[in-house]
Amino acid sequence: MSMPAHIHTRRLIATVVLVPLLATLALWAFAWPAARTAPRDLPLGVAGPAAATAQVEQQLTRQEGAFEIRRYADEAAAREAIEDRTVYGAVVVTDRGPELLTASAASPAVAQLLQQAVAERASADGTQVRTVDVAAAPSNDPRGxxxxxxxxxxxxxxxxxxxxxxxxxxxxxxxxxxxxxxxxxxxxxxxxxxxxxxxxxxxxxxxxxxxxxxxxxxxxxxxxxxxxxxxxxxxxxxxxxxxxxxxxxxxxxxxxxxxxxxxxxxxxxxxxxxxxxxxxxxxxxxxxxxxxxxxxxxxxxxxxxxxxxxxxxxxxxxxxxxxxxxxxxxxxxx
Structure with missing residues (x-):
């Protein structure tokens, strides 16, 4: 017994509409996050004397909403926070100049972003930043x-x-x-x-x-x-x-x-x-x-x-x- 023509028509319309709808949803779900990738309240530590870190904090907060600054007393405390996955990295103010602590194991993309952000601000001040990867990604998968x-x-x-x-x-x-x-x-x-x-x-x-x-x-x-x-x-x-x-x-x-x-x-x-x-x-x-x-x-x-x-x-x-x-x-x- 053949199926009525109106049922075939409904299924044809459903298929024609459903496939583009699923394609649109998939494109939105995959392309939207990739096109809008940027730091949003990214946890970042700042360590050192308050007077010395004030300028660093001011520079990092120029991009409103990019970083969530968390303060630590010294480099050891900042390292511990990175190893506990509390922050993705930290800027440490030392007598030798600023030092950037990163964790490429947590996210190679974030570690690279922090290096670029801190390096740009340091170059504007005429200083050099030493980078230390506290939790490095494995050598066989450095980019994750x-x-x-x-x-x-x-x-x-x-x-x-x-x-x-x-x-x-x-x-x-x-x-x-x-x-x-x-x-x-x-x-x-x-x-x-x-x-x-x-x-x-x-x-x-x-x-x-x-x-x-x-x-x-x-x-x-x-x-x-x-x-x-x-x-x-x-x-x-x-x-x-x-x-x-x-x-x-x-x-x-x-x-x-x-x-x-x-x-x-x-x-x-x-x-x-x-x-x-x-x-x-x-x-x-x-x-x-x-x-x-x-x-x-x-x-x-x-x-x-x-x-x-x-x-x-x-x-x-x-x-x-x-x-x-x-x-x-x-x-x-x-």
């Missing part, structure tokens, strides 16, 4: 390209795991076990490639594997959880959020404070951004500032797996209700 490139594969692995569990019909505890096992194996495989082979990760191997696996589980749980509650549409919704918002807003190539608001904030609420921040902490900063992103990923994973169990329970309950109505004997009249 490998770390940035890992965001998409991990997101795709999570989407694939969640979709696969849905397609093969796994439910309840079995679905949760499959997601946990797949995510753990992804974490181990990714750590083996990035740490053991490419040597672009330099922290504790198991902590990195755990961070990579948790990032995958957060995505796969969300995909499978929404699918358990909403059906196949749930896969599309969760995948769309991760791919069209999570990836471009993750700030893996720069820093959350370099993206226009609210992209930077939203990105850290989503698995790709939180996963990138957690991986930086455990790999380059001995676990500093790991709690926030780890909790974000844990919430995503817990809610996703909980939705998988809830969806399975709701599906199991439907036949019982149907059985109560269908098992009744028919009423004979007449």
């Amino acid at each position: 390209a490998a770390l940035n490139a890992s965001v998409l594969p991990l997101a795709l692995a999570g989407i694939a795991a969640g979709a696969a569990v849905t397609m093969v019909g796994l439910r309840g505890v079995r679905a949760v076990a499959a997601l946990l096992g797949a995510s753990a194996l992804v974490g181990v495989a990714a750590a083996a490639i990035a740490h053991s082979w490419l040597e672009v990760l330099t922290g504790n191997w198991w902590a990195e594997a755990g961070a990579l696996g948790l990032s995958t589980l957060a995505v796969s749980g969300a995909v499978a959880g929404l699918a358990a509650l909403l059906g196949p549409a749930g896969v599309g919704i969760a995948s769309g959020v991760v791919m069209l918002l999570g990836n471009p807003f993750s700030a893996a190539g720069s820093a959350p404070e370099m993206l226009p608001e609210p992209a930077g904030t939203i990105g850290q609420w989503l698995p790709p951004g939180a996963g990138t921040s957690l991986l930086r902490s455990v790999s380059y900063f001995d676990g500093a500032a790991w709690v926030g992103p780890a909790l974000t990923l844990t919430w995503w994973a817990a809610l996703g797996l909980g939705a998988v169990l809830l969806g399975s329970a709701l599906q199991a309950a439907r036949p019982k209700r149907g059985g109560l109505t269908t098992d009744r004997e028919p009423v004979v009249t007449g």
Whole structure:
């Protein structure tokens, strides 16, 4: 039996409208943050005697809203703040002249930005600035390209795991076990490639594997959880959020404070951004500032797996209700 012509027409119109709409959304999500990359309240330290640092602070705040200045007593305190991931760098005023402390491991793009900004102001005063990289990026990935490139594969692995569990019909505890096992194996495989082979990760191997696996589980749980509650549409919704918002807003190539608001904030609420921040902490900063992103990923994973169990329970309950109505004997009249 052929489908009515008006249904074909509706599907044709929906396709013609939906594809350009998705293309426009993707272009906005990826191009907008890239075109508007600039420091916005970027945490930057200033260390030294108050009288000596006043002029430095005044120069740094000329670009309104670019930097959030935090004051430290001396160079040791500024170094500690950088290692704790409280600030991205610091300008230290010494007897030998100004000194710039950076952390290319936190963001090579930000470290380069700080060098340019401080060098321009120093050249205007006729002074030279000595730069010290307190937390250097690994020599095999000085620009952070490998770390940035890992965001998409991990997101795709999570989407694939969640979709696969849905397609093969796994439910309840079995679905949760499959997601946990797949995510753990992804974490181990990714750590083996990035740490053991490419040597672009330099922290504790198991902590990195755990961070990579948790990032995958957060995505796969969300995909499978929404699918358990909403059906196949749930896969599309969760995948769309991760791919069209999570990836471009993750700030893996720069820093959350370099993206226009609210992209930077939203990105850290989503698995790709939180996963990138957690991986930086455990790999380059001995676990500093790991709690926030780890909790974000844990919430995503817990809610996703909980939705998988809830969806399975709701599906199991439907036949019982149907059985109560269908098992009744028919009423004979007449």
